[in-house]
Amino acid sequence: MATRVRPSSKRCAVIGGSGFLGRHLVEKLLDRGYAVSVFDIRQGYELPGVSFHLGDLCDKQALLSALKDVSLVFHCASPAPASDDRGLFEKVNIQGTRTVIEACIESGVQVKLVLTSSASVVFEGKDIKNGSETLPYAMKPIDYYTETKIQQEKLVLKACDKEKGFLTVAIRPHGIFGPRDPQLVPILVDTARRGKMKFIIGDGTNLVDFTFVENVVHGHILAAERLRPDSPICGKAYHITNDEPVRFWDFMSEVLVGLGYPAPRYHLPYILVYGLALLLWLLAMILRPLVSFKPTFTPMRVALAGTHHYYSCDRAKEDMGYKPVVTLKEGITRTVQSYPHLRKEA
Numbered sequence: 001m002a003t004r005v006r007p008s009s010k011r012c013a014v015i016g017g018s019g020f021l022g023r024h025l026v027e028k029l030l031d032r033g034y035a036v037s038v039f040d041i042r043q044g045y046e047l048p049g050v051s052f053h054l055g056d057l058c059d060k061q062a063l064l065s066a067l068k069d070v071s072l073v074f075h076c077a078s079p080a081p082a083s084d085d086r087g088l089f090e091k092v093n094i095q096g097t098r099t100v101i102e103a104c105i106e107s108g109v110q111v112k113l114v115l116t117s118s119a120s121v122v123f124e125g126k127d128i129k130n131g132s133e134t135l136p137y138a139m140k141p142i143d144y145y146t147e148t149k150i151q152q153e154k155l156v157l158k159a160c161d162k163e164k165g166f167l168t169v170a171i172r173p174h175g176i177f178g179p180r181d182p183q184l185v186p187i188l189v190d191t192a193r194r195g196k197m198k199f200i201i202g203d204g205t206n207l208v209d210f211t212f213v214e215n216v217v218h219g220h221i222l223a224a225e226r227l228r229p230d231s232p233i234c235g236k237a238y239h240i241t242n243d244e245p246v247r248f249w250d251f252m253s254e255v256l257v258g259l260g261y262p263a264p265r266y267h268l269p270y271i272l273v274y275g276l277a278l279l280l281w282l283l284a285m286i287l288r289p290l291v292s293f294k295p296t297f298t299p300m301r302v303a304l305a306g307t308h309h310y311y312s313c314d315r316a317k318e319d320m321g322y323k324p325v326v327t328l329k330e331g332i333t334r335t336v337q338s339y340p341h342l343r344k345e346a
């Protein structure tokens, strides 16, 4: 039988470390003196102190070699939420997460696993105001992404086992934004460039959480460093946001105007746009064998744009001393400045 080596506490692995959040997390971990192994299907960059292991998280052998001598694992890999490939979400988020758990348990004596979940696991397209972690999981998840994020979070929290020395925690961010984000700002600008950002869905007063990426990273590192057998955070989920709910359309307008595009002005009734988005989504499904088109206004995006959904961070404040490190205003300024290539040309 192979001898088990107690891993170095300053070596950690980031699964999905080539992605937007993953790379910000890797950079902060390096600053804090960790040596980092990145496991991802692609290598997005190079950094001193980081070793890359290319592979699919569904492949246990590949994972085991990346997790060698590692005592702390962050799992922030996922297919893009905009995908409609149900099979891929099930394979990566559910089967893949099972494989990650097995690999962690097999790889060491004491391993901590920090999962990036999502506050959307409780969102069903209806208003949520200051929602706490006691809200039940969505009974009717709004898309495959959310459906599989729920299963993923359940698997990770259930696997927490102090006896076996396997400790887990889930971080639930919402609406992550910041430099190098491949989704929010690029999709917004693309929609504006195609002349489709003229309308406000609903009355425009709905409050939403957007979270600057460095605050999400801060929440992950606090959780990792406080995850001990005697800590109250074992096996629990934590909302991590900017703790500054903002009107969805004010946030969008500030980013658009910051990049030189006009803010949306005309109002459309929520129910009308949601109905149209649903119809388009159904059409895209039916016609998929013949033509392939991806509607910009998906039912999920319309629901996110037209309802209140903001979450309480009280549990993270109490159990881990969480406090956002960058304000929303500062986060927006830094984000806008980081996208010179997306500015409207004069």
Ligand SMILES: NC(=O)C1=CN([C@@H]2O[C@H](COP(=O)(O)OP(=O)(O)OC[C@H]3O[C@@H](n4cnc5c(N)ncnc54)[C@H](O)[C@@H]3O)[C@@H](O)[C@H]2O)C=CC1
Pocket: 015, 016, 017, 018, 019, 020, 021, 022, 039, 040, 041, 042, 055, 056, 057, 058, 075, 076, 077, 078, 079, 080, 092, 096, 116, 117, 118, 119, 149, 172, 173, 174, 175, 176, 177, 182, 183
């Ligand atoms: N972006 C957002 O607003 C929010 C994101 N999240 C969660 O945060 C996490 C990180 O998201 P982002 O950084 O925005 O996404 P991203 O798409 O930039 O990064 C995901 C990374 O996972 C990797 N990956 C995908 N499938 C893989 C596989 N089978 N094996 C190994 N690596 C694989 C990708 O190559 C990519 O580098 C995800 O779990 C996502 O569900 C949660 C709440 C909000």
Ligand SMILES: CC(C)CCC[C@@H](C)[C@H]1CC[C@H]2C3=C(CC[C@]12C)[C@@]1(C)CCC(=O)C[C@@H]1CC3
Pocket: 081, 117, 118, 119, 120, 174, 175, 176, 183, 184, 187, 188, 191, 296, 297, 301, 302, 304, 305
């Ligand atoms: C076309 C416009 C109506 C909206 C453009 C902006 C959107 C692309 C983003 C606004 C809120 C974002 C968001 C996510 C993705 C990008 C947005 C829809 C998530 C779905 C990403 C994954 C999650 O876990 C939850 C996020 C909620 C907010």
